[in-house]
Amino acid sequence: MEKYKLKIVLIEDDLALGSAILELLILSDFEVNWLKDGAEGLKYLEKNIPDVIISDLMMPIMGGGELFLKIRKNIKFKTVPFIVITANMDDDIKFKQLENGVNDFIMKPFNVKELIYKIKNVIELKKSIEKKHTPDPFSKVTIKLSEKDFLTSLNEILVKHLKIKIDMNELSSQLFISKSTLDKRVRKLTNKNASQYIREFKLDYAVELIHLGEKNIQYLVDQTGFSSFSYFSTSFKLYLNVTPRDYIKLIQNEN
Template sequence: MINQKSGIVLIEDDVALGNSISELLSLSGFNVNWFKDGIDALLYLNKHIPDIIISDLMMPNMNGEDLYFNIKKNGKLNAVPFVIITANIDDSVQYKLLENGVNDFIVKPFKVRELIFKVNNLLEFKNNIEKKFKPDPFSKVTIKLSEKDFLTSVNEHLLNNLKLNVDIDELSKQLFISKSTLDKRIRKLTNKNISQYMREFRLDYAIKLIHLGERNIQFLVHETGFNSFSYFTTSFKLYSNLTPRDYIKSIHNDSKLLENN
């Protein structure tokens, strides 16, 4: 199983896309450092070693290809998987990057599941290799959760059980606390009761999927674990002031407006 605290460096100059990718990776249990510029990312990487690097190809100042070849000069980063995101790529550039060690490509538009699967596969492969050379120092250590870690843990359990629509009883059992304690801690951290927090977590996930290109409402219902299409639609409208269909149309119209500008 992948370490839920694996560190990812994301380089993406598109603010909307970068924000969506960063949030979804964070919800999936990763620590994400997002940079909008390859030069800033390179300065960070000269001092920090992440578990994986995900970079857009076409960017101002320093594109993904130049960033990759600069990173290769740092011997400490040779074992870090590197994934490139691109809308289109010339075969010669792709072959050149693959030949020089780029691990994978993700072609826009892509589904968030594709990104998560590829990240998990690369990290699992990397972690399996590392385990052969050193033991896991945390295998028998119990770490008390801070408040931030507690909320992260709640989010991880919700995300891992999203389709199952895990209830409060089951969530409290997974976290080894009582329902009342769970509700009190959620209220303290978010000013929401646990039912509202769980429902809005699933709605936020649906909205992030929409921003990444998902248009099938029935798929959104299934992916977020709502019991029915009508309950999802009603909850979505109360939360966003728009029906799912109207929200999708608004995103589509905004994209067209940006393209025209």
């Protein structure tokens, strides 16, 4: 089963340092997008929500401090950890960034292990915050299917692997049945084949996220593990007879 890689946006104008950090993060099994200045980073973040943002503080076009203030105005970035890279040891500047809400600092020159540990620490903090404050969008689904032990077990596995494409052989192995038995049981209980059930399960999750206030379609794609934006949109329309964008507008009008 394909492992989900945490997505990191790196914003660094120093090409030598940026290349070194990029290589380090990739070797540590992160998925990294490297932007060369704050303005470029802001444009990228308008359409993408990573797991962590790492930005140099001092850059000629737009610095990390200005970028942080701009993206924090958007509620979608409230829990996205933001780590600042800086060579400036001035306490006033450091305290100002912490006051604004920056999560952590990496001082140049930095230790490789320090960077990795700080990334992992802020990710764990993010997870704990989301777990505490985010309603479980599958609570009703789980309750509804609780009388079906097989579907309950299947749903529990699907929830844990929403962000990745699930291999049917691995899925059936986790349920201790064969691939053909998996498909037969799903058909018997839902009148859908296993692939359709999994696809619609992911789409139901996307719908719940929309009702919770999510408007970024690319974020929905990433959170549900669809292979592409177009495949998600096509599947969504076939399932609900409306495009994701129109569905979001419909929910906004109702509210």
